[in-house]
Amino acid sequence: MTGSGGEQPVRTRARLAVLLTDASTGALGAAGGRVAGVYLRSGTPGLLRLAVLAGLPGPLFRPWWRLHVARPFPVADAYRLGVKVVLANSAETVRRYPQFAAGLPFPFGSVHVPVPGGTEPLGVLTVLRPAVADTADEPLDQELLGRLAEGLGAELLALADGDPRAVVWDAEPLCVRPPGSRPAQAVVGRFSWDPQTGAVRADERLHALLGLLPGEFAGTATALASAVAPVEADRILAALRETAAGKPPGAPLSLRARDGTARLLDLWPAAEDAAAGLVGGVVVDPSPAAAADGAADLLPQGVFCLDRLGLIVYANEAVARFAGQERGWLLGRTLWEAMPWLAGPPYDDHLRGALLASDPVHFHVQRPAGAGAEAGGGDWLAVAVHPGADLLTCTLAPASRMDAPAGAVPAARLPTEQAEHSMAPLYRPIALAIALTDAVTARQVSAVVMQELLPAFGGRRLAIYLLQDRHLYLAWESGFPQGFLTPFEGTGLDAHLPGVETLTTGRPLFFESMQQLTAAYPGIPLDADEGARAFLPLIASGRPVGSCILGFDRSRRISAEERSVLTALAGLIAHALERAQRYDSEAALARGLQQALLPHRLSAHPRVETAGRYLPGTQGMDVGGDWYDVVEAGDGIALVIGDVQGHGVQAAATMGQLRSAVRAFALGDRPPDEVMSGTNRLLIDLDPGQFASCCYLRLDPATGQARVARAGHPPPLLRCPDGRTRLLDIPGGVVLGVDPDARYPVAGLLLEPDAILALYTDGLVERPGADIDDGITALRLALSRAGAVAGRRGGRSLAGVADRLTAIARHATDRPDDVALLLAVRRSAPPRGP
Numbered sequence: 001m002t003g004s005g006g007e008q009p010v011r012t013r014a015r016l017a018v019l020l021t022d023a024s025t026g027a028l029g030a031a032g033g034r035v036a037g038v039y040l041r042s043g044t045p046g047l048l049r050l051a052v053l054a055g056l057p058g059p060l061f062r063p064w065w066r067l068h069v070a071r072p073f074p075v076a077d078a079y080r081l082g083v084k085v086v087l088a089n090s091a092e093t094v095r096r097y098p099q100f101a102a103g104l105p106f107p108f109g110s111v112h113v114p115v116p117g118g119t120e121p122l123g124v125l126t127v128l129r130p131a132v133a134d135t136a137d138e139p140l141d142q143e144l145l146g147r148l149a150e151g152l153g154a155e156l157l158a159l160a161d162g163d164p165r166a167v168v169w170d171a172e173p174l175c176v177r178p179p180g181s182r183p184a185q186a187v188v189g190r191f192s193w194d195p196q197t198g199a200v201r202a203d204e205r206l207h208a209l210l211g212l213l214p215g216e217f218a219g220t221a222t223a224l225a226s227a228v229a230p231v232e233a234d235r236i237l238a239a240l241r242e243t244a245a246g247k248p249p250g251a252p253l254s255l256r257a258r259d260g261t262a263r264l265l266d267l268w269p270a271a272e273d274a275a276a277g278l279v280g281g282v283v284v285d286p287s288p289a290a291a292a293d294g295a296a297d298l299l300p301q302g303v304f305c306l307d308r309l310g311l312i313v314y315a316n317e318a319v320a321r322f323a324g325q326e327r328g329w330l331l332g333r334t335l336w337e338a339m340p341w342l343a344g345p346p347y348d349d350h351l352r353g354a355l356l357a358s359d360p361v362h363f364h365v366q367r368p369a370g371a372g373a374e375a376g377g378g379d380w381l382a383v384a385v386h387p388g389a390d391l392l393t394c395t396l397a398p399a400s401r402m403d404a405p406a407g408a409v410p411a412a413r414l415p416t417e418q419a420e421h422s423m424a425p426l427y428r429p430i431a432l433a434i435a436l437t438d439a440v441t442a443r444q445v446s447a448v449v450m451q452e453l454l455p456a457f458g459g460r461r462l463a464i465y466l467l468q469d470r471h472l473y474l475a476w477e478s479g480f481p482q483g484f485l486t487p488f489e490g491t492g493l494d495a496h497l498p499g500v501e502t503l504t505t506g507r508p509l510f511f512e513s514m515q516q517l518t519a520a521y522p523g524i525p526l527d528a529d530e531g532a533r534a535f536l537p538l539i540a541s542g543r544p545v546g547s548c549i550l551g552f553d554r555s556r557r558i559s560a561e562e563r564s565v566l567t568a569l570a571g572l573i574a575h576a577l578e579r580a581q582r583y584d585s586e587a588a589l590a591r592g593l594q595q596a597l598l599p600h601r602l603s604a605h606p607r608v609e610t611a612g613r614y615l616p617g618t619q620g621m622d623v624g625g626d627w628y629d630v631v632e633a634g635d636g637i638a639l640v641i642g643d644v645q646g647h648g649v650q651a652a653a654t655m656g657q658l659r660s661a662v663r664a665f666a667l668g669d670r671p672p673d674e675v676m677s678g679t680n681r682l683l684i685d686l687d688p689g690q691f692a693s694c695c696y697l698r699l700d701p702a703t704g705q706a707r708v709a710r711a712g713h714p715p716p717l718l719r720c721p722d723g724r725t726r727l728l729d730i731p732g733g734v735v736l737g738v739d740p741d742a743r744y745p746v747a748g749l750l751l752e753p754d755a756i757l758a759l760y761t762d763g764l765v766e767r768p769g770a771d772i773d774d775g776i777t778a779l780r781l782a783l784s785r786a787g788a789v790a791g792r793r794g795g796r797s798l799a800g801v802a803d804r805l806t807a808i809a810r811h812a813t814d815r816p817d818d819v820a821l822l823l824a825v826r827r828s829a830p831p832r833g834p
Contacts, residue, residue, distance in 0.1 A: 038050075040169035055177075465488075497524065528553070532555055625655040626655070627643075642713070757823065764819045
């Protein structure tokens with residue numbers, strides 16, 4: 001099940017469309033929303049694709065058709081963390097998701113619910129709705145939304161025969177009209193008929209009007225007539241034949257649908273290929289209120305109505321004159337098809353705002369010369385858009401005939417020909433700048449560039465080179481054939497290559513085809529037969545940083561506006577990479593400090609086996625304050641684990657001081673409570689502005705008797721030889737560094753031979769949005785399933801158990817905290833040699 005046309009049986013595609021549409025429209029009611037949709041996993045790992053969109057024209061939401069799960073967006077968080085994300089209003093959206101807010105700067109709220117299915121979500125159900133002051137005041141039925149998401153997940157799995165891997169979507173989104181709050185006005189669908197082949201091509205609006213799901217329409221004149229008005233099918237077929245013969249009806253045919261409601265059918269010889277005898281037509285489903293539209297026909301200003309898919313469902317004669325088209329031609333067409341001078345930025349933003357918010361929108365637009373008969377082309381028009389529950393009512397008037405409304409913003413004229421991927425949305429530099437503030441390493445910067453740049457510009461290839469010792473070295477690549485970029489590694493600045501010369505000259509280079517590229521650089525190796533290329537210099541504060549290469553799959557025009565945006569983005573990327581290079585150098589020093597402070601080997605005892613693991617957090621400098629240690633304590637052994645609050649060099653330095661203090665107390669064989677109290681007073685005296693948690697256990701290997709003290713640290717886990725695993729109920733005191741008079745109670749424990757004791761830090765069991773108790777339970781179950789008792793013949797080694805318990809954390813790319821784990825097993829006798 002892929003959602004990509006011919007790869008599915010027709011019945012499966014139709015059923016999938018019904019499931020997604022029902023879930024989206026149901027979510028609108030449950031959340032009081034204006035727009036809803038479903039994101040599903042795609043065939044590309046880590047990429048979500050919008051499968052259905054209800055209540056907003058697809059082109060207006062194009063920048064969000066694809067989302068990487070690693071991006072700081074609410075949809076990505078809901079999917080990655082498996083939790084519902086509720087944003088009451090724009091203030092909360094800006095605070096938690098500034099990139100998302102930068103792209104949709106309107107007063108609205110949203111809710112995003114993961115669609116469960118197997119070990120990870122299948123996708124996300126998302127709703128955009130009017131803003132509320134607080135989540136407690138919102139018209140949101142969270143229980144119903146949860147049931148909708150669960151039901152959708154179950155249905156999708158059933159459709160995929162229970163295989164979650166088969167639930168993917170790789171097509172463009174289905175755009176559906178949400179249920180109206182009142183009878184719809186003049187819904188229109190278009191079609192064309194070829195009498196030579198008998199084929200009928202119907203648009204999506206006609207499918208929706210006739211209640212046909214994708215794949216259900218047979219595509220013949222007979223099927224069309226039966227769907228429009230089955231009782232009058234013969235009359236419709238006769239009108240089609242007469243129109244093909246050059247005798248179209250003098251007026252639209254008045255028909256009755258199967259349920260008795262009125263329908264209008266208008267036919268004409270298709271202008272696009274009249275010589276071939278093609279017939280064009282529209283089917284109109286007028287509402288009783290449509291008669292009132294006649295009043296607007298008398299107004300001198302243009303009045304037209306758009307439904308929530310951007311289709312023109314009403315237009316008066318003045319609008320027809322402004323558009324330079326017949327009034328009947330406008331009906332059923334999208335705004336962007338009927339009036340292309342109202343398409344693209346910044347007009348898309350104005351329409352998004354009207355569809356998502358409640359306030360009218362006013363702006364100016366300049367029509368290109370020859371666009372309309374009214375007052376000639378090239379004049380400025382004042383545009384007003386008034387939101388409604390089901391329709392947008394829009395007015396057009398020459399700006400010279402009326403004063404500009406308060407808040408109206410003149411807009412620069414756009415070229416008539418729009419780029420295929422709309423590469424110049426005004427918010428892109430802002431969104432990229434916000435995203436880059438969270439990227440601290442060169443690799444993170446490169447990943448952000450790939451996630452932001454490629455979807456925005458329709459690119460398929462990206463390469464980033466960094467300058468070192470007057471040579472360029474590849475820092476990131478995506479989409480190029482394997483090994484293609486290898487010969488360019490370490491290229492010097494004297495090479496005659498566009499990636500080099502864009503940096504040495506400081507000028508971006510744009511090639512709209514491979515022919516242009518080879519003409520400028522004869523003999524240059526090519527990775528494809530066709531495609532446009534952009535070579536951008538990465539220069540920060542006048543200093544060269546590297547080069548960025550953006551590649552497209554086919555030749556395309558790169559407009560002046562697009563070149564300006566790309567050049568601006570290159571400057572942002574260069575500054576971020578320069579900052580990341582400094583950060584990488586500082587982080588390398590900090591990691592060296594941390595590695596020097598952690599134990600290189602653990603103290604050994606013939607009857608105790610230990611294994612420790614440490615994983616730095618993947619966010620920030622990868623340096624933190626977690627530590628573990630094993631220390632000789634008299635005739636016994638001490639097991640220690642701790643966690644200093646915070647990250648960075650300061651946390652690592654404090655960790656080193658605490659580790660040294662605990663070792664000194666342990667070597668003196670001090671009781672556990674004295675070790676905790678002494679370390680606590682030391683931390684307070686040092687006054688680093690930090691606190692720490694710690695767990696200290698003193699074990700007698702001969703008897704298995706242990707005494708434990710705990711300072712605000714998660715309790716240990718114990719796996720018995722028979723596999724039963726439990727959380728040890730050990731009383732504890734407050735964290736170190738808070739109260740100089742704190743007391744730390746000591747508990748006794750018997751460690752049986754071959755039992756596994758696990759000490760750990762909260763980074764192993766805590767996740768954002770989840771309860772830490774759930775994480776501890778998951779770790780306990782994982783320890784129980786660790787297999788045969790470590791050390792027994794044929795059993796898993798203790799080191800293997802440690803690797804297994806940290807495997808998920810080790811492969812996580814969004815690990816917010818450090819992870820430390822210390823395992824210990826007491827032997828009944830010293831292990832025999834090999």
